[in-house]
Amino acid sequence: MKKTLVAFLLALLSCSSMSPLYAQITAGATATPEVSPTPMDKKAWEGVLREKPEYQQKYQQLINSSVPKTAKATPTATPKPSDVTFPEVRSPQPKKTPQTEMRTKYPPEQVVVAEIGDMYKLTLKELWDMLPVAVSTKLREKSKDDPFLRLEVDRQETEAENDALRNWVLNKGLTAIAIQKGTTVTNEEVNAKYQQLQNMQGNATPGATVAVAVKQDTIQQELRAALILNKYIQSIVSKRFGDQDLAKIYARTPELFMQPPQIHAWQIFEEIRGELSDNEVRDLRGEFYKVWKRSTKNGGKDFEKVAAEVNPMIGQKRSSGDLGWVGDHSELAPELLEVLAKMKPGEVSQIIRVEGKSPSIMSGAIQGTSSKAPNNGSIQAKTGGSLHILKVVERQEAKGTTFDDFARQRVIESLIESYKNTVGPKELENAPFKITQNRL
Incomplete structure (x- = not known):
């Protein structure tokens, strides 16, 4: 005072x-x-x-x-580099917004980022759970010591969050409109779709399945919502496009609705890093031959188990070796595709050597030439590359080469997706319920 x-x-x-x-x-x-x-x-x-x-x-x-006159300048000696000082440069800091403050103040399961009337609600925790990995673990670790890189990492993750949020609002909003207009699906339809998904995962071992504990009722709720949305939009598409219209759409670009031959395959592989001495080549030859012998036991029935045990680590998890469905345009090395094309379901290949650059484990992109090694383990490996053992699980022939039922359904699916992304947002603008969405 x-x-x-x-x-x-x-x-x-x-x-x-x-x-x-x-x-x-x-x-x-x-x-x-x-x-x-x-x-x-x-x-x-x-x-x-x-x-x-x-x-x-x-x-x-x-x-x-009152300002004193400027005195005559006197020549001064050129300063030494050690005498020169630079202003302090502060690291850039991300701007704080009400959303970011809310996210840091409360647990993610308590932060609601979107609501569709009184039917659907999305928390930040649920949004994070359905996000793909936007930034690699290695890049995030590196960004801890680099403020500029940290900003870029945050930008990429925020962009992924907003994309997922927009898709959720669009899908759930249209589903709510479909329900209000009387679209329903039966429990039998939901159970049939659920069983279909279970069968698709039946060929995968526990090591190949993503370890996410999801309750069965949660999966069925999501399936019911997806089936309702698909049924609602398909009814609209069917009224506007007859079979002749669908055939014309197919005839314009038939290649878009075809499915080329595919092979579901697994692999066991070993990267060869750098140059190897003769002793190291001999050791590698013996060790990988033992792996090949184990993978062929009992007609190859233990192949997936062996792959989960010996394949290289990806981050903190070991690669399962499941290549998924491989087609003509796969990023696998041509030499591996050539071997797969000649194999039958259940068959295990010989040891295959891919020379040159080491494979990209995540994408399967492998460059270089290869030479098939006989099953006695004779391997010539001195300058990098990789060793592979392949197994074919299932084959699918080409589909949609003519306007059959498969091609017709593919055309309808493309029209459903087009309607959802172009007309869907306009429907949400006139929705009879309130939609709230917090941009992250």
């Missing part, structure tokens, strides 16, 4: 007739004051000059005359 009173009295004193600067201006004096006006004088005089414009010119003259 005392400090505030003192500051007020000083400000009042600077504006009073007792101020030397005030006396010089009102008396018409032009002598240079001994000292320049203090910051308090300048601030106080701003109000005075607004009321008395005739004093402005005299005040400016006093200010100019």
